[in-house]
Amino acid sequence: MRRLCGIILSIILLLTASSVWAKPRGDHPLSNIAIHKASIALHDSAYIKAAPTILGLRGQNSDWVSVEYNFPNASFNDWIGVFSPANISASICLPESPRVSPPLLCIAPIKYQFANYSNPKYQDTGKGLLKLQLINQREDFSFALFSGGLDNPKLVAVSNAISFANPKAPVYPRLAQGKSWDEMTVTWTSGYGIDEAEPFVEWGPQVGDRRLSPAGTLTFSRNSMCGAPARTVGWRDPGFIHTSFLKNLWPNSRYKYRLGHRLFNGTIVWSQTYGFRASPYPGQDSLQRVVIFGDMGKAEADGSNEYSNYQPGSLNTTQQLINDLGNTDIVFHIGDICYANGYLSQWDQFTSQIEPISSTVPYMIASGNHERDWPGTGSFYGNMDSGGECGVAAETMFYVPADNRAKFWYSTDYGMFHFCIADTEHDWREGSEQYKFIEHCLASADRQKQPWLIFLAHRVLGYSSASFYAEEGSFEEPMGRESLQKLWQKYNVDLAVYGHVHNYERTCPVYENACTSQEKSHYQGPLNGTIHVVAGGGGAHLAEFTTLQTRWSLYKDYDYGFVKLTAFDHSNLLFEYKKSSDGKVYDSFRITRDYRDILACTKDNCPSTTMAS
Numbered sequence: 001m002r003r004l005c006g007i008i009l010s011i012i013l014l015l016t017a018s019s020v021w022a023k024p025r026g027d028h029p030l031s032n033i034a035i036h037k038a039s040i041a042l043h044d045s046a047y048i049k050a051a052p053t054i055l056g057l058r059g060q061n062s063d064w065v066s067v068e069y070n071f072p073n074a075s076f077n078d079w080i081g082v083f084s085p086a087n088i089s090a091s092i093c094l095p096e097s098p099r100v101s102p103p104l105l106c107i108a109p110i111k112y113q114f115a116n117y118s119n120p121k122y123q124d125t126g127k128g129l130l131k132l133q134l135i136n137q138r139e140d141f142s143f144a145l146f147s148g149g150l151d152n153p154k155l156v157a158v159s160n161a162i163s164f165a166n167p168k169a170p171v172y173p174r175l176a177q178g179k180s181w182d183e184m185t186v187t188w189t190s191g192y193g194i195d196e197a198e199p200f201v202e203w204g205p206q207v208g209d210r211r212l213s214p215a216g217t218l219t220f221s222r223n224s225m226c227g228a229p230a231r232t233v234g235w236r237d238p239g240f241i242h243t244s245f246l247k248n249l250w251p252n253s254r255y256k257y258r259l260g261h262r263l264f265n266g267t268i269v270w271s272q273t274y275g276f277r278a279s280p281y282p283g284q285d286s287l288q289r290v291v292i293f294g295d296m297g298k299a300e301a302d303g304s305n306e307y308s309n310y311q312p313g314s315l316n317t318t319q320q321l322i323n324d325l326g327n328t329d330i331v332f333h334i335g336d337i338c339y340a341n342g343y344l345s346q347w348d349q350f351t352s353q354i355e356p357i358s359s360t361v362p363y364m365i366a367s368g369n370h371e372r373d374w375p376g377t378g379s380f381y382g383n384m385d386s387g388g389e390c391g392v393a394a395e396t397m398f399y400v401p402a403d404n405r406a407k408f409w410y411s412t413d414y415g416m417f418h419f420c421i422a423d424t425e426h427d428w429r430e431g432s433e434q435y436k437f438i439e440h441c442l443a444s445a446d447r448q449k450q451p452w453l454i455f456l457a458h459r460v461l462g463y464s465s466a467s468f469y470a471e472e473g474s475f476e477e478p479m480g481r482e483s484l485q486k487l488w489q490k491y492n493v494d495l496a497v498y499g500h501v502h503n504y505e506r507t508c509p510v511y512e513n514a515c516t517s518q519e520k521s522h523y524q525g526p527l528n529g530t531i532h533v534v535a536g537g538g539g540a541h542l543a544e545f546t547t548l549q550t551r552w553s554l555y556k557d558y559d560y561g562f563v564k565l566t567a568f569d570h571s572n573l574l575f576e577y578k579k580s581s582d583g584k585v586y587d588s589f590r591i592t593r594d595y596r597d598i599l600a601c602t603k604d605n606c607p608s609t610t611m612a613s
């Protein structure tokens, strides 16, 4: 009761100022809530209460909560917002201008659901019960009942606060390849800053001695954000992001690890124990399996924040990857990671969703428009797709072995594969810093040892029949293949995979818009061109194809899915496209060839020769 009075008092004080606030931008479901217009309408006999008050008592970082509520003036568009931290009246924004007062509430909920969801009689009875899933996000939680719909929220009642047993616990490990083949990096999130505890990883072989490796700690502040909503209602403290470098790994060996924080009183707070398999030595012959997709996003298993089909798409893809984890060695999520779009709480929820995958195999990411783009901040595109994050969240939450994580291009080796990952949100054209990197990366593959050379990027720099590209007449991101095809051809790139377009498409081996082979399923000998694949159906709303049938497009699928590459040895590669709905293969091809087939000269790919002997 005292808590409720406190909230009312602070709200009344704030209400004396007028609330003028720019509508948050971005297409996140949370942006549908006009939280900046929230007003107070506390009702004497309305209540909302949540149980249990302590979550994660068995050490788990995800738990279910029952929320019970009653409102005599119930309406069909009443909704429940989950707030964290619980004290929402403390979420005060500073005015951006001395003449404009800040809004009443300056924090978007971390999720929401309508009060009549699973309670069809709510409007008549005013009573409802919701089951919601929460994850450990460092702070406590409260639940607020609003009337007035999402457009004109009126706060009717606020619940008791609930919390995880240890809100600061180390959570959601993300493995990534280091800068050398024998190094694995572990990145995780916690509530422990370096003035409170020392972060480290305890790790070692399945059987044998364990060792400790220290971790570095990063975070970012509201001032690191470039605009709204990331700087305003979408801001939420990201906690501390730790990265440890596990070095001198034995090729293909299995390791166990757990995350630790040594408090200054000597106590150690541990995570659960996880395991991974070290990368093979570059060029080493072994069974190697790679999963690639883009644009997965996150979704809520409890049905909240329903939006554009992310629920079936994103959750199905995640589940299929988990089901096949025993047959997967490395994952590439090539941009448009979680579509937080400036609502920072969503990064925790995404890293929680992928934890079973990212804690077990390297989870390598690329940068997309929804991570990076913001006007006037150096992104190649001047749109607002990052919701003001301007790359900071992605570059901090995930490690990639780039020289500079703000320029998100890098190379990585996995046995017989050599990957060159481009950053389409920065200039790639000839003469640019990135173009030099791409050429150097492609030239670095010793094809006798690493025959499978793969180019990855978020936007489609090669070929796509997406209607929005076709209507521009480009069938690609403008200036894509015009800039890069001579490099792909010169260095015999086998496969280029993109996201951004939310569907699946595969081309013939192609150079300068023409197929270099008529084969469709089993390529033997030289490819003479590059096979381009769109694998952007990870989970975000699907993208239409044009009805025009080009010569280079071999297979199109308007559905959610992902790509899997299996290298059996230096001469045999299997490509598969699987649907996220059932995990079955719907398109595939094989490449069978020898080293001399890669060396074979075709148009524009061999150095000049001499008659001298």
Ligand SMILES: [Fe+2]
Binding pocket: 335, 336, 368, 369, 370, 458, 499, 500, 501
């Ligand atoms: Fe995108």
